[in-house]
Amino acid sequence: MSSLVSPIIDVRDISFQYEGSPTPALDHVSLTVAPGEFVAFVGQNGAGKTTLAKTFNGILNQSSGEVIINGYDTRVAGLAALARIVGYVYQNPDHQIFANRVRDEVAFGPRNLGLSPTEINDAVQNALKLVGLEEQADTYPFILGRGQRQKLAVASVIAMGSPVLVVDEPTTGLDLRGSLSIMDLLRQWNKQGRTIIIITHDMNIVAEYAPRTVVMAQARIVADGPTRAVLTDEAVLKQAFLKAPQITRLAQRLRERFDFPGDILTVKEFYTELNRRIGKCRGG
């Protein structure tokens, strides 16, 4: 699906096995992602989503196959060079927050990349503005709430200016408001031309935000395509032990009797469709 533009992530038949594990974590996986895409990785725990994502910035090196990021082979380029291209936000913000001020935390990445003080300052300002933590710039990070710490983690990776952003479970442990505001800010970042990859178990988030979905099961990619097609493919979902959003399942049940479209992903779509039909009934 990204054959026209040269891909920013090009995974070619990679395999990987964790030390001491009897089964591979990645089993001949191939994937391409074009610049500016918003992709969701879904699948059971242990399906290989995080492992795959960790090969993008060289944190893990595959045992066979190639990962080409923006033209660089990850095994040759090294983590420092890849950190400029792929930002990776870990699941738990507490795994990375160490500074005494929010501002310093965000400045850590850009400083590591060797930016000038003015550039660092700009990057920090922009990132804090994007995530809405400008007012907390001088706060001690650990007194922030869970949602704000997650935003801080995202900001501190965004500040590095990497064209690709991988976010591992951006909404886990967050309440609805926190989830939506993180996802909205990722969408906004995506609209600025950045490639976003999220790893998640929340199918509603996938349906709402990610135009493309990659389903993983047992170390392989079992489906990859437009979210609408993937989330309505019952066979694939069953294989990966996933469930489509409730509203999609409802629409699919209605399809049989009322000839309802089965590829509905959101409540809004459902409502529009229902409204149209009711209007038609009344009109006819």
Place this chain on the structure above:
Amino acid sequence: MPVGYSIYVETPSPIHHKLDPRTKLVATGTIFILALEFNHPLMLGLLTAAVLSVGLYARLSFKRFVPFLVGASWFLILGVLIWPAYIDQGQYLFTFYTVDVTLDGLLFGLAMGLRVALMVLAAGVWMMTTSPQKMTLGLLKMGMPYKAGLAMSTTIRFIPLISAERATITEAQRARGLRLDKGNPLSRAVKAVNIIGPMFLRAIDLAQALALAMDARGFGARKSRTNIVQIEMTQVDKVILVGCGLAVIVGLIMRIMGIGVLIEGYL
């Protein structure tokens, strides 16, 4: 049976399964005392060989002792380098920069290194042949309060957890461009703050969560407790304990008589 991380190695040896953990603790303590009672390299060397053979008898492969021996060899080198500057008795060998090096000086340095090697090995054999559970249980039976015993086993249990946290934190910071392999030792130490900071906070978080979980399951609700693993002193244990006591006394007498002592007046 062992839960959590320790250097314990399960083998079907009598040292592992027949001896009471208390006996092994006392034996280890005895070796420590003996190590301090003598300062002749020959005597300390013999003791080291004895501890090694106990380890081999416990069916531990020699490979496992290598890291201990390598660590101890640093002390050996340090001892041989430092002690000649303080010892002037014995046969004169050569002068190194203003320091007259004597044979006894070198031997004493060797002995001090061996002493460390002996203690480290004895502790190593103890830990490799006694599972953390039995170790804790032994200390409890010796009158240590249960909460202290719990603190001990929790510490052992926490090592792999914290280690996993450290790995994740290191990854997260490396992904943010942190290069731990670059720079001089000082700047690398400063960089380590970025790992150690979150690690401490995570450790405190984990400990707090553990405390809550245990409270929720009624920890400390009863004064007395029962244990899954039972330990018992056998005839063999008693013989070994008596032997340990005798060894300490004989060692003292030898010390007073000057046997196994290279240089009088030094520990």
